[in-house]
Amino acid sequence: xxxxxxxxxxxxxxxxxxxxxxxxxxxxxxxxxxxxxxxxxxxxxxxxxxxxxxxxxxxxxxxxxxxxxxxxxxxxxxxxxxxxxxxxxxxxxxx
Amino acid sequence: xxxxxxxxxxxxxxxxxxxxxxxxxxxxxxxxxxxxxxxxxxxxxxxxxxxxxxxxxxxxxxxxxxxxxxxxxxxxxxxxxxxxxxxxxxxxxxxxxxxxxxxxxxxxxxxxxxxxxxxxxxxxxxxxxxxxxxxxxxxxxxxxxxxxxxxxxxxxxxxxxxxxxxxxxx
Numbered sequence: 001x002x003x004x005x006x007x008x009x010x011x012x013x014x015x016x017x018x019x020x021x022x023x024x025x026x027x028x029x030x031x032x033x034x035x036x037x038x039x040x041x042x043x044x045x046x047x048x049x050x051x052x053x054x055x056x057x058x059x060x061x062x063x064x065x066x067x068x069x070x071x072x073x074x075x076x077x078x079x080x081x082x083x084x085x086x087x088x089x090x091x092x093x094x095x
Numbered sequence: 096x097x098x099x100x101x102x103x104x105x106x107x108x109x110x111x112x113x114x115x116x117x118x119x120x121x122x123x124x125x126x127x128x129x130x131x132x133x134x135x136x137x138x139x140x141x142x143x144x145x146x147x148x149x150x151x152x153x154x155x156x157x158x159x160x161x162x163x164x165x166x167x168x169x170x171x172x173x174x175x176x177x178x179x180x181x182x183x184x185x186x187x188x189x190x191x192x193x194x195x196x197x198x199x200x201x202x203x204x205x206x207x208x209x210x211x212x213x214x215x216x217x218x219x220x221x222x223x224x225x226x227x228x229x230x231x232x233x234x235x236x237x238x239x240x241x242x243x244x245x246x247x248x249x250x251x252x253x254x255x256x257x258x259x260x261x262x263x264x265x
Contacts, residue, residue, distance in 0.1 A: 048243055049236045056223055063223045068186065071239050 002030055003062045015058040016040045019077050032067035039073070039080040048074065125178050125203045126169070158215035166229040169202035170257045174216045175226040176207050183207060186238040190226040193238075193245045199257050230254065 005025045012021055020039035027033035036055065043051045051074035056063060063069070075083065156164070166172045171194060177183030179191045179201060194201055206213040206225055213225070220227055220234045228235040230253050235241060244250040 048240050049234070052236060052240060053221075069224060070186070 002027075002032060003065050005034065007062065008034055008036070008059060008066075011062065012036070012038060012055065012058050016042055016054060020080060026068070026070070032065070034066065034068070035070040035072050037073040038071070039075045039077055041077055043074055043076045125180075125205075126200065158212055159219060161212070162216055162219045165202070165204065166232045166234075169200075169229075170231055171199060171201050171254075172229040173201060173203040173226055174206050174212075175203055176205070178205050179203050184225070186224075187226040190228060190238045190241050193241050193250070194228070196245070197251070197254050199254060231257070 005023045009021060009023045012018060012023070016038065018038050018040040020037070022037040024035040025033070026035050038055065042054065046054070052071050055071050055074060056069070059066065059069070073083075173179070173190060173194065175182060175184070175187035175190065177187055182188035182191055204212065206216060216227060217223060222234070222237065224237055226238055228237070228241050235244070241250065244253070
């Protein structure tokens with residue numbers, strides 16, 4: 001019954017045409033909680049709030065069964081490239 | 096003022112929140128860490144003038160009006176699971192932790208207490224999850240967005256004149 005990582009991934013793929021997407025199931029298997037990283041040129045020129053709204057809209061029906069959705073990254077391909085470059089240059093501090 | 100709560104906050108903040116408790120706490124509206132209860136005490140010694148007013152019931156306001164009033168009256172308005180000093184969800188906890196760094200007045204309502212308010216807030220912002228943060232009447236987003244705005248400096252920018260106003264009055 002629960003929403004699967006694959007469902008979330010394929011919905012986002014079909015609606016936002018991402019060049020990179022990573023969906024992590026953070027629910028421990030029951031399908032209620034996901035963390036998402038998504039890169040799409042459809043985010044170009046849009047504020048973060050609007051980008052999150054696009055993700056929420058793509059999952060509108062499924063959101064009823066998703067308990068928690070964390071959009072860790074919603075970047076444009078350009079921003080994503082910069083992020084990758086800077087991550088490579090500076091090691092991430094241990095938290 | 097924040098010191099006694101530090102332990103509670105840190106406890107709620109460790110690790111990635113995988114699920115949230117739906118248990119409810121008493122108390123409803125928080126402002127600057129002061130609780131404004133919406134329940135009317137049955138203490139006969141309390142003159143009615145001094146009893147807490149109940150904003151959510153009996154005021155003739157619809158819940159949508161309440162939300163509108165909240166975000167208008169409170170420079171930083173947070174709808175969350177739990178209360179700022181005892182968040183009941185890792186995401187709400189994260190939002191509180193970020194906002195508390197700026198040391199400005201923080202107002203919050205606990206949506207776990209009131210399913211109808213929860214529905215009204217979701218409809219108002221057209222946003223499916225909690226916490227939800229409003230700054231100067233503008234819907235900002237949830238915990239991912241507030242963290243991001245904090246990290247890139249936009250939050251500081253948004254809060255600048257609130258902080259300034261606070262210093263003036265101090």
